[in-house]
Amino acid sequence: MTARPLLARPQPGRHQGVLREREPDARGGLRAVATVFVTNHECPWRCVMCDLWRYTTTTATPPGAITAQLEAALGELAAGPGLPEALKVYNAGSFFDQRAIPPADLGPIARLVAPVGHLIVECHPALVGEDVDRFLGAREAARGPNHPPPTLEVAMGLECADDAVLARLEKGMTRADFAAASAALARRDVAVRAFVLIAPPFVAPAQRLETMRAAVRFALECGVAVVSLVPTRAGNGALDELARRGEFREPSLAEIEEHAEVALGEAAGHALVLVDLWDLERFAPCAACLCARRGRLDSLNLTQRAPRAVTCERCGAGSAAA
Ligand code: SF4
Ligand SMILES: [Zn+2]
Numbered sequence: 315m316t317a318r319p320l321l322a323r324p325q326p327g328r329h330q331g332v333l334r335e336r337e338p339d340a341r342g343g344l345r346a347v348a349t350v351f352v353t354n355h356e357c358p359w360r361c362v363m364c365d366l367w368r369y370t371t372t373t374a375t376p377p378g379a380i381t382a383q384l385e386a387a388l389g390e391l392a393a394g395p396g397l398p399e400a401l402k403v404y405n406a407g408s409f410f411d412q413r414a415i416p417p418a419d420l421g422p423i424a425r426l427v428a429p430v431g432h433l434i435v436e437c438h439p440a441l442v443g444e445d446v447d448r449f450l451g452a453r454e455a456a457r458g459p460n461h462p463p464p465t466l467e468v469a470m471g472l473e474c475a476d477d478a479v480l481a482r483l484e485k486g487m488t489r490a491d492f493a494a495a496s497a498a499l500a501r502r503d504v505a506v507r508a509f510v511l512i513a514p515p516f517v518a519p520a521q522r523l524e525t526m527r528a529a530v531r532f533a534l535e536c537g538v539a540v541v542s543l544v545p546t547r548a549g550n551g552a553l554d555e556l557a558r559r560g561e562f563r564e565p566s567l568a569e570i571e572e573h574a575e576v577a578l579g580e581a582a583g584h585a586l587v588l589v590d591l592w593d594l595e596r597f598a599p600c601a602a603c604l605c606a607r608r609g610r611l612d613s614l615n616l617t618q619r620a621p622r623a624v625t626c627e628r629c630g631a632g633s634a635a636a
């Protein structure tokens with residue numbers, strides 16, 4: 315299903331931005347994390363809910379471009395409060411897609427990220443294979459004499475754990491594929507982060523919560539270290555068309571909060587749960603309580619506990635009738 319609006323696409327000369335945040339670590343503490351959004355060739359898949367293509371190019375990434383973008387981003391980070399403990403190199407696709415990240419860049423990237431403690435990249439399960447080994451080899455070769463190489467984590471889109479829905483999402487992957495890629499990464503001592511959708515299309519609103527719960531359970535069976543909940547957003551053309559047909563509706567902020575609490579309960583003691591807060595205001599009908607409810611989810615992310623629900627006189631949030 316393709317209904318992409320016509321948009322100007324970026325050039326690979328510059329990264330898309332750098333974001334600093336904090337995340338909990340597996341030891342119960344917090345760590346500084348920075349995300350570098352690099353610009354590269356678009357993902358070869360066309361998942362129905364994805365809008366990441368708008369940050370990508372339509373031609374193969376030239377060798378050296380990603381290295382230069384990362385060098386610039388790390389320079390910006392070092393000029394501020396310093397390098398983070400963990401670095402996400404997110405490329406709106408797959409780090410191990412050779413048209414996005416040329417193999418010639420893997421060695422230089424490994425050298426650039428050597429001072430960082432933990433590296434997180436994104437990848438479609440189908441591309442977990444030899445290039446992961448090549449990068450792990452480059453990481454070993456780049457390690458300093460007195461410094462361990464960064465630990466590696468690969469973030470993969472599970473989205474949901476229902477093969478019929480995955481097929482309709484045109485995900486190019488089944489549950490079994492996700493499980494196999496997770497096992498292949500575990501054999502290489504690489505951690506896995508799973509993206510799980512809140513309110514995927516093709517799932518009736520009454521089934522959404524159970525669909526997400528099943529996805530979290532499946533992710534835990536696959537041994538993931540982190541479940542990252544992503545509220546599904548319209549605006550990519552395809553989802554807008556599905557919304558017109560009644561096969562998709564964006565979640566409300568109340569649903570996002572409920573999903574986060576349920577996921578936290580499922581994953582407690584096994585994996586971290588993080589809710590994507592980007593663009594959260596689009597899900598909030600009430601400006602009066604948005605700030606407090608964003609703060610609540612931010613606190614949930616950092617503490618891995620759900621704070622008391624926010625009450626709001628204007629919209630009735632938190633009251634029995636709401
Ligand atoms: S694999 Fe990921 S980046 Fe590629 S189209 Fe699907 S959701 Fe988007
Ligand atoms: Zn309100």
